[in-house]
Amino acid sequence: DAGVIQSPRHEVTEMGQEVTLRCKPISGHDYLFWYRQTMMRGLELLIYFNNNVPIDDSGMPEDRFSAKMPNASFSTLKIQPSEPRDSAVYFCASSRPGEGTDTQYFGPGTRLTVL
Amino acid sequence: AQKITQTQPGMFVQEKEAVTLDCTYDTSDPSYGLFWYKQPSSGEMIFLIYQGSYDQQNATEGRYSLNFQKARKSANLVISASQLGDSAMYFCAMRGLRAGNNRKLIWGLGTSLAVNP
Secondary structure: OOOEEEOEEEEEEOOOEEEEEEEEOOOHHEEEEEEEEEEEEEEEEEEEEOOOEEEOOOOOOOOOEEEEEEEEEEEEEEOOOHHHHHHHHEEEEEEEEOOOOOEEEEOOEEEEEEE | OOOEEEEEEEEEEOOOOOOOOOOOOOOOOOOOOEEEEEOOOOOEHHHEEEEOOOOOOOOOOOEEEEEEEOOOEEEEEEEEEOOOHHOOOEEEEEEEEEOOOOOEEEEOOEEEEEEOO
């Protein structure tokens, strides 16, 4: 089975530009999570969805960040305008409750560099 | 409040030896799950092993096992017969399992493991 797919794997952009990160969860998983990882703050949950509906967005840093899940197989995380402090690795993960462990499976991540 | 503590920022182990990575947790949830993930230098987060708070036995998964001591609130990861490919960051995480619980995982800061040849 295909795992979580993220694109792009690397993104380099200039301050002020719009950045869109994409994620395709594992088929059949109805929870989707967006994380950000930096050396300073570690792994932070930004937002998560259940059945395409945002459940907890308390980790979204500010209005510059937005996330959508238009259908069960696609989600986006958008940063507009981007700033150098947004440079990080952004992970998408998905899970399927009812399997007992409710384990989150991660995508390979998008390494974002904002110059 | 829920919290995960990993007190070992870095660990070294000789190839083929066993190593224990510490994880202690704090939670008021009566039912919870504990997870370990591996992050090699390539960056991906790889799920390793899960322990439920009501599981009667310690979880095992190949060379990975979990030394779960509920009274001490510890869930240490044991890697047996270390291999060079085990060199990575290891993260402990936890989630409450009550119905209606937020699905958010609480993460530790990680332990960097280096396996020496």
